Amino acid sequence: MDSLSPVATFSLGCLKLAFPLRHRGSLGFACPRSCVKGCLVSAHGRSESTAIEFSDPGWKDKYRRDFERRFNIPHLTDVFPDAESIPSTFCLKMRTPTEDFVDGYPSDEEWHGYINNNDRVLLKVIHFSSPTSAGAECIDPDCSWVEQWVHRAGPREKIYFKPEEVKAAIVTCGGLCPGLNDVIRHIVITLEIYGVKNIVGIPFGYRGFSDKELNEILLSRKVVQNIHLSGGSLLGVSRGGPDVSDIVDSMQERGINMLFVLGGNGTHAGANAIHNECRKRRLRVAVVGVPKTIDNDILLMDKTFGFDTAVEAAQRAINSAYIEAHSAYHGIGIVKLMGRSSGFIAMHAALASGQVDICLIPEVPFHLHSPHGVLKHLKYLIETKGSAVLCVAEGAGQNFVEKTNAKDASGNIVLGDIGVHIQQETKKYFKKIGIHADVKYIDPTYMIRACRANASDGILCTVLGQNAVHGAFAGYSGITVGLCNTHYVYFPIPEVIAYPRAVDPNSRMWHRCLTSTGQPDFV
Numbered sequence: 020m021d022s023l024s025p026v027a028t029f030s031l032g033c034l035k036l037a038f039p040l041r042h043r044g045s046l047g048f049a050c051p052r053s054c055v056k057g058c059l060v061s062a063h064g065r066s067e068s069t070a071i072e073f074s075d076p077g078w079k080d081k082y083r084r085d086f087e088r089r090f091n092i093p094h095l096t097d098v099f100p101d102a103e104s105i106p107s108t109f110c111l112k113m114r115t116p117t118e119d120f121v122d123g124y125p126s127d128e129e130w131h132g133y134i135n136n137n138d139r140v141l142l143k144v145i146h147f148s149s150p151t152s153a154g155a156e157c158i159d160p161d162c163s164w165v166e167q168w169v170h171r172a173g174p175r176e177k178i179y180f181k182p183e184e185v186k187a188a189i190v191t192c193g194g195l196c197p198g199l200n201d202v203i204r205h206i207v208i209t210l211e212i213y214g215v216k217n218i219v220g221i222p223f224g225y226r227g228f229s230d231k232e233l234n235e236i237l238l239s240r241k242v243v244q245n246i247h248l249s250g251g252s253l254l255g256v257s258r259g260g261p262d263v264s265d266i267v268d269s270m271q272e273r274g275i276n277m278l279f280v281l282g283g284n285g286t287h288a289g290a291n292a293i294h295n296e297c298r299k300r301r302l303r304v305a306v307v308g309v310p311k312t313i314d315n316d317i318l319l320m321d322k323t324f325g326f327d328t329a330v331e332a333a334q335r336a337i338n339s340a341y342i343e344a345h346s347a348y349h350g351i352g353i354v355k356l357m358g359r360s361s362g363f364i365a366m367h368a369a370l371a372s373g374q375v376d377i378c379l380i381p382e383v384p385f386h387l388h389s390p391h392g393v394l395k396h397l398k399y400l401i402e403t404k405g406s407a408v409l410c411v412a413e414g415a416g417q418n419f420v421e422k423t424n425a426k427d428a429s430g431n432i433v434l435g436d437i438g439v440h441i442q443q444e445t446k447k448y449f450k451k452i453g454i455h456a457d458v459k460y461i462d463p464t465y466m467i468r469a470c471r472a473n474a475s476d477g478i479l480c481t482v483l484g485q486n487a488v489h490g491a492f493a494g495y496s497g498i499t500v501g502l503c504n505t506h507y508v509y510f511p512i513p514e515v516i517a518y519p520r521a522v523d524p525n526s527r528m529w530h531r532c533l534t535s536t537g538q539p540d541f542v
């Protein structure tokens with residue numbers, strides 16, 4: 020059993036069976052047809068405590084109700100039932116930016132383009148008719164169709180913050196990712212359109228809340244106008260930092276009542292904890308996340324911003340490896356790509372380039388030296404094609420490299436270098452079998468994430484940034500923004516970070532990758 024696989028447990032009377040979910044991304048289901056009584060499998064593939072009797076004709080309603088409860092997005096009125104709303108100051112008809120609304124907010128005009136709070140987006144759009152369909156995500160053994168609706172993102176007609184009373188802060192945490200500046204820019208621009216004048220950036224991630232040497236960065240449309248033209252983050256990023264209670268103390272001191280948090284799963288865990296702490300202290304604060312990670316390891320969304328750009332940059336590294344390998348006598352190009360526990364970058368870059376013969380990802384175990392291992396296949400490729408390109412995700416094959424037992428400041432495990440290991444083993448192997456091989460190793464590491472967002476990511480960042488602000492003004496907190504089946508939605512944070520999203524080896528995408536590389540099973 021793949022040790023990375025989350026496991027769902029199904030109760031069968033006094034028997035408990037465990038089935039690997041093979042990283043189905045969501046709603047993975049692996050219950051045998053004989054299973055008459057199962058547990059609710061959550062949308063993130065985890066078993067829930069609520070047992071569902073599939074023989075009960077009302078089980079679907081029960082499932083839907085539970086789903087609605089889990090995907091409910093927290094709102095200020097949950098804690099402050101008397102919180103009053105005002106008509107939105109955001110509109111599609113453009114105002115003069117200098118207008119001060121001296122006569123009150125322009126609510127008497129006919130503004131259009133608002134989202135109704137009851138608008139929903141379908142989370143899953145495929146009706147799998149059988150659990151054996153490729154990539155099937157089923158709830159019950161018959162793979163019945165159950166609609167799962169999530170909340171549509173966008174501007175609401177009523178808002179819960181008066182713009183002149185808002186102090187908004189933006190913080191970027193974790194590793195860099197193309198598009199951070201684009202998101203910052205659009206958060207600032209949209210806040211200004213609502214009428215917010217007090218906007219600050221917290222420098223260097225969560226650390227900026229506690230480090231007295233670091234000052235807030237004042238933000239305005241003028242300051243952010245051109246920041247999207249370069250990669251990185253205007254505000255800086257960091258891992259580690261103060262604990263949640265110190266962060267909320269600092270927010271209180273600074274008077275921050277809207278916090279926009281750009282980061283990956285760690286950052287979002289922090290954002291959710293900040294949201295909970297604010298609720299505990301009964302602070303009228305909106306905490307809204309925007310998922311950032313080149314690894315694309317956030318659940319339930321089509322993709323995270325920066326991923327496309329990283330794939331494009333990774334593809335360029337693969338192309339160089341191909342040219343080197345193809346131009347050398349018995350050339351072998353090895354490329355190591357980022358992807359801590361998810362092989363999305365490697366898989367997509369391999370697919371995009373069409374030049375990869377072997378793609379190795381953390382989700383799919385492989386052997387190096389066995390008769391069906393990677394090295395044997397490299398020999399076959401050299402003998403038949405004359406050259407070969409291998410691309411490996413950094414989290415793959417960690418069983419072959421020495422454990423470092425080290426963690427970074429955020430508590431992420433520091434991985435062993437699988438790229439260098441494969442390079443060395445390849446050289447040794449070809450020397451041993453007496454076949455010439457010219458091995459070239461490329462590790463583009465930070466080059467794939469320190470770049471400026473491409474056009475597609477630029478648009479994604481723009482819409483995510485805008486929707487983050489709409490969500491905060493609408494009074495939601497503890498939420499994040501995502502792209503779901505090409506529509507923009509709000510998710511409650513815990514649902515998207517329950518565990519890292521990973522490539523499903525049974526998915527069509529991985530099969531397409533295998534079709535493209537032509538690689539066999541390496542076990």
Ligand SMILES: Nc1ncnc2c1ncn2[C@@H]1O[C@H](COP(=O)(O)OP(=O)(O)O)[C@@H](O)[C@H]1O
Pocket residue numbers: 192193194224225226257258259260282283284285286287288289290292311312428429431
């Ligand atoms: N479980 C957690 N609870 C609170 N904060 C966290 C948690 N995990 C990580 N963080 C904080 O979030 C920030 C970014 O986390 P990290 O894992 O480095 O990057 P990413 O958000 O990209 O996954 C760090 O400042 C870290 O201290």
Ligand SMILES: O=P(O)(O)OC[C@H]1O[C@](O)(COP(=O)(O)O)[C@@H](O)[C@@H]1O
Pocket residue numbers: 193194195283284311312313314357358359413427468
């Ligand atoms: O050297 P750093 O900054 O720790 O970054 C390395 C990690 O950052 C990533 O690019 C993205 O990770 P995050 O989403 O946690 O920022 C990983 O693929 C990689 O393992």
Ligand SMILES: [Mg+2]
Pocket residue numbers: 193283284285
């Ligand atoms: Mg992370």
